[in-house]
Amino acid sequence: MRHIISILIENEAGALSRVAGLFSARGYNIESLTVAPTEDSSLSRMTLVTRGNDDIIEQITKQLNKLVDVVKLIDLAESAHIERELMMVKVKTSEATRAEIKRIADIFRGRIIDVTPTTFVIEMTGTSDKLDAFVKSIDETTIIEVVRSGATGICRGEKGLHL
Amino acid sequence: MELNGAQILVQSLKDEGVEYIFGYPGGAVLHIYDAIFQQDDVKHILVRHEQGATHAADAYARATGKTGVVLVTSGPGATNAVTGIATAYMDSIPMVVISGQVPSPVIGSDAFQEVDMVGISRPCVKHNFLVKDVTKLAETIKKAFYVASTGRPGPVVVDVPKDITDPNIKVPYKYPRKVIMRSYNPAVEGHKGQIKKAVELLLSAQRPMIYSGGGVILGEASRELIELTRTLGYPITNTLMGLGAYPATDKQFIGMLGMHGTYEANMGMHESDVILAVGARFDDRVTGKLAEFCPYAKIIHIDVDPASISKTVKVDIPIVGQVKPVLTQMIEQVKESKKQPSKKALAAWWEQIDKWRSVQCLEYDRESSLIKPQYVIEQLYEVTKGDAYITSDVGQHQMYAAQYYHFDKPRRWINSGGLGTMGFGLPAAIGVKLAFPEADVACVTGEASIQMCIQELSTALQYKTPVKIINLNNRYMGMVRQWQEFSYQSRYSHSYMDTLPDFVKLAEAYGHVGMLVENKADLRSALEEAFAMKDRTVFLDIITDRTENVYPMIESGKGHHDMKLRVAPGTPTDRELA
Ligand SMILES: Cc1cc2nc3c(=O)[nH]c(=O)nc-3n(C[C@H](O)[C@H](O)[C@H](O)COP(=O)(O)OP(=O)(O)OC[C@H]3O[C@@H](n4cnc5c(N)ncnc54)[C@H](O)[C@@H]3O)c2cc1C
Ligand SMILES: Cc1ncc(C[n+]2csc(CCOP(=O)(O)OP(=O)(O)O)c2C)c(N)n1
Ligand SMILES: [Mg+2]
Numbered sequence: 001m002r003h004i005i006s007i008l009i010e011n012e013a014g015a016l017s018r019v020a021g022l023f024s025a026r027g028y029n030i031e032s033l034t035v036a037p038t039e040d041s042s043l044s045r046m047t048l049v050t051r052g053n054d055d056i057i058e059q060i061t062k063q064l065n066k067l068v069d070v071v072k073l074i075d076l077a078e079s080a081h082i083e084r085e086l087m088m089v090k091v092k093t094s095e096a097t098r099a100e101i102k103r104i105a106d107i108f109r110g111r112i113i114d115v116t117p118t119t120f121v122i123e124m125t126g127t128s129d130k131l132d133a134f135v136k137s138i139d140e141t142t143i144i145e146v147v148r149s150g151a152t153g154i155c156r157g158e159k160g161l162h163l
Numbered sequence: 164m165e166l167n168g169a170q171i172l173v174q175s176l177k178d179e180g181v182e183y184i185f186g187y188p189g190g191a192v193l194h195i196y197d198a199i200f201q202q203d204d205v206k207h208i209l210v211r212h213e214q215g216a217t218h219a220a221d222a223y224a225r226a227t228g229k230t231g232v233v234l235v236t237s238g239p240g241a242t243n244a245v246t247g248i249a250t251a252y253m254d255s256i257p258m259v260v261i262s263g264q265v266p267s268p269v270i271g272s273d274a275f276q277e278v279d280m281v282g283i284s285r286p287c288v289k290h291n292f293l294v295k296d297v298t299k300l301a302e303t304i305k306k307a308f309y310v311a312s313t314g315r316p317g318p319v320v321v322d323v324p325k326d327i328t329d330p331n332i333k334v335p336y337k338y339p340r341k342v343i344m345r346s347y348n349p350a351v352e353g354h355k356g357q358i359k360k361a362v363e364l365l366l367s368a369q370r371p372m373i374y375s376g377g378g379v380i381l382g383e384a385s386r387e388l389i390e391l392t393r394t395l396g397y398p399i400t401n402t403l404m405g406l407g408a409y410p411a412t413d414k415q416f417i418g419m420l421g422m423h424g425t426y427e428a429n430m431g432m433h434e435s436d437v438i439l440a441v442g443a444r445f446d447d448r449v450t451g452k453l454a455e456f457c458p459y460a461k462i463i464h465i466d467v468d469p470a471s472i473s474k475t476v477k478v479d480i481p482i483v484g485q486v487k488p489v490l491t492q493m494i495e496q497v498k499e500s501k502k503q504p505s506k507k508a509l510a511a512w513w514e515q516i517d518k519w520r521s522v523q524c525l526e527y528d529r530e531s532s533l534i535k536p537q538y539v540i541e542q543l544y545e546v547t548k549g550d551a552y553i554t555s556d557v558g559q560h561q562m563y564a565a566q567y568y569h570f571d572k573p574r575r576w577i578n579s580g581g582l583g584t585m586g587f588g589l590p591a592a593i594g595v596k597l598a599f600p601e602a603d604v605a606c607v608t609g610e611a612s613i614q615m616c617i618q619e620l621s622t623a624l625q626y627k628t629p630v631k632i633i634n635l636n637n638r639y640m641g642m643v644r645q646w647q648e649f650s651y652q653s654r655y656s657h658s659y660m661d662t663l664p665d666f667v668k669l670a671e672a673y674g675h676v677g678m679l680v681e682n683k684a685d686l687r688s689a690l691e692e693a694f695a696m697k698d699r700t701v702f703l704d705i706i707t708d709r710t711e712n713v714y715p716m717i718e719s720g721k722g723h724h725d726m727k728l729r730v731a732p733g734t735p736t737d738r739e740l741a
Contacts, residue, residue, distance in 0.1 A: 066469075068346060
């Protein structure tokens with residue numbers, strides 16, 4: 001099953017490599033990983049998407065917790081949560097295709113944020129599934145590049161990951 | 164007080180109560196060595212190879228319970244230390260390794276003797292630090308000792324760039340008495356509800372088994388383990404790392420379990436209905452084939468590291484906490500409980516265990532005219548009255564030492580279990596002897612292993628650490644040869660050496676006493692003579708039966724109930740047939 005693990009980690013050099021190294025050393029897979037500082041500059045927040053059965057996820061969370069720099073973590077899949085990913089897609093356009101691409105982007109609530117005579121850059125946020133669906137719905141041969149941030153997420157309601 | 168970085172480092176070690184640093188100098192740590200030179204409180208032991216420093220410090224920690232300390236230079240000094248760091252990591256040994264690093268401004272430029280020690284060591288340390296600011300040095304050292312020695316212990320590397328120890332930059336010094344790390348809070352007490360459930364299950368057992376490991380030694384809980392075991396009257400088995408935590412000469416002790424464990428311990432595990440695992444981590448050398456592991460048992464597991472719990476074997480009642488307080492609570496509850504173990508069930512269980520015991524799985528050919536390795540260990544046990552510190556290398560000799568030297572006290576058996584590092588034994592013996600100068604210290608080794616850190620014979624002379632080296636010389640990498648005999652139709656591919664050194668001359672060349680023992684009749688007197696030479700390091704080169712194998716054995720892929728015995732139960736021995 002897919003799990004989104006959200007981690008508060010000391011904002012120290014090497015923190016990222018500790019997490020990435022743990023996953024490669026123990027053969028766990030990482031689907032995506034995002035990191036950025038939080039409102040407290042001494043802490044970073046990492047969001048990691050992984051897959052595995054319950055036993056593997058249990059080991060992953062235990063091993064992550066065991067890293068000395070990890071302050072706290074939460075498996076978002078365990079409770080109601082919101083997931084978002086940012087994507088930018090650059091597509092080739094022509095007179096004939098522009099309107100259609102714009103129409104599809106609108107359906108997915110995407111925004112066109114850069115326009116040249118031959119290209120569009122479309123910005124879109126949503127769950128990873130929604131972004132996948134958008135990419136599938138446009139003509140593959142028109143895609144120049146796809147850039148995705150990887151998923152991040154947050155718990156619904158008052159529950160949260162903080163000190 | 165204003166000190167420079169080098170002085171801060173040395174003073175911090177002193178304030179931490181460090182007695183010995185095991186190390187080797189080089190460019191990146193010259194400032195530190197200069198500070199060491201100018202004081203006498205912290206004693207530096209100069210080894211002959213950085214691997215030796217790590218094993219000596221590690222064994223010092225295993226024998227004393229204190230944290231071992233290592234100092235190496237950058238680049239090759241640091242990489243030479245890696246094997247020893249990994250060895251300590253696998254066996255959860257508290258150790259602080261200070262490695263020199265190139266000056267901060269040139270880090271990342273492939274400077275002379277630069278390696279990314281933080282990166283290289285990351286997968287085999289509990290934690291590591293790169294010091295970036297001399298004003299944080301003392302605090303970092305404190306954190307390193309705190310992390311290394313608490314929770315599940317382990318090695319911590321502190322990488323110190325040369326500019327941090329610059330003699331010209333002085334800053335105020337104060338060694339913190341305590342550090343708090345918001346990201347690191349190891350468990351201590353176990354969960355009360357879980358402990359209660361565990362005690363109830365334990366008291367309702369029909370065929371109980373206590374399986375204890377290195378965590379009992381690391382957690383100084385031998386006394387509590389003994390009390391609980393005796394109060395319950397249950398059989399107990401120890402892992403290789405747990406030997407000595409429960410007295411091996413006690414009647415409730417049924418030997419080591421696992422690959423080369425006893426028949427009774429492994430059969431007992433297999434048939435048991437309730438297992439209490441204490442500070443043991445269900446290693447694959449212990450469990451054998453997982454699918455066949457303890458099919459009838461409910462398992463209670465006490466461990467300070469949540470990640471050890473249900474990692475390979477799913478357990479029924481996990482208890483996260485230090486063994487000592489958890490066992491103390493269990494003892495209280497067992498004593499107070501109205502429910503007591505069923506006398507009838509327990510008597511039947513012991514009867515069954517005694518039947519397995521009567522197989523005498525550790526018997527060997529005592530009449531052989533050759534020197535059997537088992538015989539050497541038995542003689543060593545008698546000559547040292549079972550009270551020596553025994554360090555070991557890795558191979559058959561290690562297993563013989565574990566099986567035939569009956570450890571009655573914790574911290575007496577010093578070996579590399581998790582990584583299985585050949586070369587560990589000799590530097591380890593030096594580390595132990597420094598900690599306990601009055602005690603008998605013997606290194607049980609093989610002719611292959613001893614050559615991996617043989618250079619430390621020179622260290623032993625310099626620091627007058629008179630250890631006894633018991634070289635079980637079978638002219639083979641016996642453990643490798645045994646596997647090749649069993650699994651590769653005796654194709655002994657590169658498991659022997661044609662050109663062994665003359666170990667007696669070698670010992671003499673290093674300034675020690677060398678003794679060759681070729682006849683069984685000479686063994687006892689040679690051992691007595693060696694141990695009588697209190698102030699000399701003695702190398703006993705003992706020519707043993709080269710075809711001997713370690714039994715019993717669970718071959719890989721088999722379960723506990725499927726042991727290979729020297730003699731199948733009920734079959735007459737060769738001698739009886741002849
Ligand atoms: C050639 C060879 C053959 C071997 N054959 C065998 C064999 O036949 N049988 C055998 O048993 N081993 C054997 N080993 C050793 C094996 O590889 C493992 O090292 C060993 O079994 C692990 O022992 P352990 O389970 O006691 O764990 P350890 O490695 O000692 O780990 C200790 C456990 O206790 C926990 N712990 C630590 N401190 C505390 C505390 N204060 N409170 C609570 N928990 C704590 C830790 O988290 C950890 O889970 C062999 C090794 C070699 C090299
Ligand atoms: C550094 C290292 N290299 C290789 C091995 C694999 N290995 C395990 S036991 C062994 C042979 C040990 O031979 P010896 O020291 O003579 O001991 P014996 O088994 O003969 O008693 C080897 C090569 C190891 N454990 N450590
Ligand atoms: Mg050998």
